[in-house]
Amino acid sequence: MNIAIYPRKSKKDDNSESMEQQIDDCRKYINKTYPDANIIVYSGDYAITGHSTAKRKDFQRMMDDVRAGRINAVVIMRYDRIARNMRDFCNLYHDMESAGCNLISVSQQIDTSTPYGKNFMYQMANMAELEWAIISERYKDTAAYKIREGKAYTGRVPIGFKIEKIDGVKKVVHDNEEQTRAIFDYLLATKSKRGTVLWVRENLIPDFTRHKLDTMIKSDLYIGKVRENDHFCQPYFTKDQMEEIRSVNQIKYAPSGHIYLFSGLFRCPICGRKMSSFYSIDRKTKKHRQYQRCWFGGNEKLHKTKLVSEAKTEKYLLENLDAALKNLEFDVKKEAGKPKRNLNKKLNDAIGERERLNYLFEKGRIDIPEYEKKYSILSGKINSISEELSNNKVVRIEEFKKQIPEDWKELYEQLDQKGKQEFWHRIIKEFYLNEAFEITGFIFYI
Structure with missing residues (x-):
């Protein structure tokens, strides 16, 4: 039995x-x-x-x-x-x-x-x-x-945070901040989750996994938010910065081993799908020529499609990048020169008002329906002001310009194919094409 x-x-x-x-x-x-x-x-x-x-x-x-x-x-x-x-x-x-x-x-x-x-x-x-x-x-x-009050509500937090008692209350605070920022910086620089995991394992955390990286990317703690509380803890990034991290166009490596400079940065102007990279061999020179094409248009004949040459794209950027950056900087500074309200004072006033509301609720001086209604209004107000404050494009463009020094063309010529690929993916988010598949512009990664 x-x-x-x-x-x-x-x-x-x-x-x-x-x-x-x-x-x-x-x-x-x-x-x-x-x-x-x-x-x-x-x-x-x-x-x-x-x-x-x-x-x-x-x-x-x-x-x-x-x-x-x-x-x-x-x-x-x-x-x-x-x-x-x-x-x-x-x-x-x-x-x-x-x-x-x-x-x-x-x-x-x-x-x-x-x-x-x-x-x-x-x-x-x-x-x-x-x-x-x-x-x-x-x-x-x-x-x-606990979430409304900014108290730790679980014993598990992602990398970059720890739970610590402050004035007798468990709070979520930063931990190994330099290491955490290094992980995100490497991801943004390389556009490769797999490469980031391997780099972190070799240099920072031996047992780091893809699951841990995905958890970091998805967690709102890095913008200081948990559910409806946008000020749960000290943030690492603004909302816009975190959106940039989450919208990273991963560099996809071809099975053939070819390194395509602009892989994933083009969309078909007809169907909106991302275009694919491929190469052909010039019969006369025996050199590889690399292109972007819409796979759905080229193979299934759903619509007419033309090839976008990698060499012509590279030449376009070398000729137009500086002017595009100056135009963007001019537009941003012009917008920033407009008079603005004293947002910091308004934010502090709203946060103080919400803290007083919490105190009245804890003392039983207001009932739950009234508390929930006022709390929701104040939270919405705080969120709105915070987003307006975080949208400081002047600061962001100054940080972005550090990736493109004045002598960038000379430095660029010294890079190998892999280095050139990482350079473009770090600063270019997407190209604009007209219906004739001609480049009409591009979006910077800021």
Whole structure:
């Protein structure tokens, strides 16, 4: 007779029985009730929630053994160790019952081999789901309150942040700021997530992964925001800067090994799709010629398409980049010269007003509907002023110009193909083409 023991613990630091205690209590029950049984322990689901069975790999392995008829009974401490979702529980128990496997709860002293035990088992499963729903709702309310107040609401934060007690309150603050900025700077410079991951592993964080980089790119913490609170913590970047990071055109490397200077920077003026890079060999000179073309137009004949030469594109930029940069700088400074309101004072006044509102709410001097209404209005006002302040294009263009020194043409000629590719992808976001596939302009990456 084979009997399985299945322990589970949702969190490493919660108050439920330890995995070892669950296994020990279940083993004692089996030794007393079924002394000749062969015991199999499935203990791989540590610190995994019981609301869903999808992520519990050891549980799935146990159920495979149950369905195959290799397990005669499953012993657990309580029914909520199996599932906190009534539908999952019923489906799982149906599979157990079909395979002739009993389910036994040690602490609740229920054995589903009896009619009474089977009926009571369903009642307990229903109560477990209700308990989970209440706990979940309570957690959401608590988290929402902490987020509004700028308090840490979870123990996990992305790279560049840590949780620290300030005046007795847990706050999310910067951590290894120089390292964090270096990661984003490298991503912006190379336009390669894979290259960034490899560089970070070699130079900063040995166990850095693509998942960690994606988490950093997606997280609003870097602009100081969590849900509706735009001032949850100190930001790394403005909203516009983070949008620039998220809109990075990744350099895609061709399987052939060819390095295309402008890969991903052209869109077809007819269908709007990104154009593809390819090369051909000049029959006379035997040299490679590289081009951009619309694959949908060229191969499927959906519309007429022409080739955009890489050599002509490079020549266009060498001749027009300086003038385009001067025009952009002139337009930005002209716009910035217009009189503006005292935004900093308005922002501080709005933040102070929101803090007073929080104080009145904590003291019980205003009710919830009034608090929520005023809080929403003030938050919207703060967001609007903050966005206007962060949109300082003069500062941004001065930073951008550092990437294009006065002698950039001489420096450019000394670069290899890879260096030239990275240079253009760092400063050019996209080209404009007319319907004749002629370059009419381009967008700077600022």
